[in-house]
Amino acid sequence: MCGIVGLFLKDKSMEPELGALLTDMLITMTDRGPDSAGIAIYGSEVPDNAKLTVQSDTPETDFLDLKSELEKAIQGGLKIRVQSTHAVLEIQADQMSKARIALKSIRPNIRVMSTGESLEIYKEVGLPKDVASRFNLKNMSGSHGIGHTRMATESAVTTMGAHPFNTGIDQCLVHNGSLSNHNSLRRKLRRDGVHIETENDTEVGAAYITWKMQQGSSLGEALESSLDDLDGFFTFVVGTKDGFGVVRDPIACKPAVMAETDQYVAFGSEYRALVNLPSIGNAKIWEPEPATVYFWKH
Amino acid sequence: MQNYDLATGSLRELNETLHAQNHNTNQTAWEIENPKGAHAIACGLDAPIEVTVKGSTGYYSAGMNQQATVNITGSAGPGVAENMMSGKVVIDGDASQYAGATGHGGLLVIKGNASSRCGISMKGINIVVHGSIGHMSAFMAQSGNLVVCGDAGDALGDSCYEARLFVRGSVKSLGADCEQKEMRAEHLEILKALLAESESDAKPEEFKRYGSARNLYNFNIDNAY
Numbered sequence: 001m002c003g004i005v006g007l008f009l010k011d012k013s014m015e016p017e018l019g020a021l022l023t024d025m026l027i028t029m030t031d032r033g034p035d036s037a038g039i040a041i042y043g044s045e046v047p048d049n050a051k052l053t054v055q056s057d058t059p060e061t062d063f064l065d066l067k068s069e070l071e072k073a074i075q076g077g078l079k080i081r082v083q084s085t086h087a088v089l090e091i092q093a094d095q096m097s098k099a100r101i102a103l104k105s106i107r108p109n110i111r112v113m114s115t116g117e118s119l120e121i122y123k124e125v126g127l128p129k130d131v132a133s134r135f136n137l138k139n140m141s142g143s144h145g146i147g148h149t150r151m152a153t154e155s156a157v158t159t160m161g162a163h164p165f166n167t168g169i170d171q172c173l174v175h176n177g178s179l180s181n182h183n184s185l186r187r188k189l190r191r192d193g194v195h196i197e198t199e200n201d202t203e204v205g206a207a208y209i210t211w212k213m214q215q216g217s218s219l220g221e222a223l224e225s226s227l228d229d230l231d232g233f234f235t236f237v238v239g240t241k242d243g244f245g246v247v248r249d250p251i252a253c254k255p256a257v258m259a260e261t262d263q264y265v266a267f268g269s270e271y272r273a274l275v276n277l278p279s280i281g282n283a284k285i286w287e288p289e290p291a292t293v294y295f296w297k298h
Numbered sequence: 299m300q301n302y303d304l305a306t307g308s309l310r311e312l313n314e315t316l317h318a319q320n321h322n323t324n325q326t327a328w329e330i331e332n333p334k335g336a337h338a339i340a341c342g343l344d345a346p347i348e349v350t351v352k353g354s355t356g357y358y359s360a361g362m363n364q365q366a367t368v369n370i371t372g373s374a375g376p377g378v379a380e381n382m383m384s385g386k387v388v389i390d391g392d393a394s395q396y397a398g399a400t401g402h403g404g405l406l407v408i409k410g411n412a413s414s415r416c417g418i419s420m421k422g423i424n425i426v427v428h429g430s431i432g433h434m435s436a437f438m439a440q441s442g443n444l445v446v447c448g449d450a451g452d453a454l455g456d457s458c459y460e461a462r463l464f465v466r467g468s469v470k471s472l473g474a475d476c477e478q479k480e481m482r483a484e485h486l487e488i489l490k491a492l493l494a495e496s497e498s499d500a501k502p503e504e505f506k507r508y509g510s511a512r513n514l515y516n517f518n519i520d521n522a523y
Contacts, residue, residue, distance in 0.1 A: 251434075252395070252413075252414055252432075252433075253395070253414075255375075255376060255394065255395070257394075270335055270356055270357075270375060271335035271354050271356060271373070271375060272334060272335035272336065272356055273335075274335075275334040275335055285354075285373065285392075286392070287392070287394060287395075287413050289432075290414065290432075290433065
């Protein structure tokens, strides 16, 4: 199963409500995916800074003195914002790669959830309502966001198996379905030097899209070619710094409903997820076509 | 008129109340408020009652229906009127995938569009779609009539048996062993009655008929891999 929700705001005045609206949508999708949940949120950017969102299973020790130790290692300043098991590090953009290398040696158990100028990814195992309250998702603001509730079928219930997956700077992907050629594709991508951490099928899908874009494809082209190269069932929702996209496999048995008004574009695995959005009664509501890439941009 | 509000009452209580009605009931008209996309609304009814669902529903609404008339004033989620035996289900908006799947009887009317796999494995149900239908519709359809006033998607009627498929607009592609058939007087009669009963102003003469070429009925070694 799995549930997907997404909300892309056209009306800037709604941005402070993004977290609250997405949280409500996410919790409605609990019975499609009660074992893990996650959210990717595109919030405010700080000029010249990039965000590194990291996770630790032992945040009380890993995040203690992390700021000062990392500052010392990169010989530069940074800001840290701890949110339960996650921390968002704001680092000068040109020091990001240095910081990632340093982080590996000073905190080997820390895992990177996302990198980007505006993207932050929060995900954990547990009921969506617990995950949402752990990270205080309802108070987050932003221009767009994507959420996922997971019912694991292809790999273990772990934080790293939860969605969204970071596919590149400010890019993320969530998936409902199951890929059947993920083992062979993982081997092929690994041979090409792509780092894939888990046995999860979606991580392979995410790595595939990152890889295609490194080869020069646009996101739209990468999604188009996923229709040829990925075998199995999928409804993907992807996020970029200024956009939001949807693609379904040609069989399209994984459900998807979209709604659009002057204020927003919303995605839900089911209509239930959309019913509390403002003016939903007047929204244009439709089912995205199979094997068709949809994309909205600010 | 009986009224039930799903904002305050439970879905289980609603369905139990509707199941408790029999052919003698004097509570013949029901209105359901605030469906908000809930699953299995008015599922498994078996009494000559009229149920109006005011809004849009989720999975499997009005499934396994017998005798009852169910009207959904919004759109319906996947599997609406699945395995219907008799009665009538009318959706004012669109229907999601596999509407009317495996239905044995009764009439399903979709006034908007239906998505993929509409009427998959239908076994005697009549389905009238005022708009268009998606891919793989009427896959393995066995009997009954599927009437589409708009267009049909890819692979219409793949591996179908004796169901009659009528399409007014274009057919993107026909599935395996499905072909266009001659429209005879008896088919125009069937269409006329179904279009009238489903409040469509389309003319029977505007439709084309499709059905099984019957090449898959018998084992053919050349089809084996």
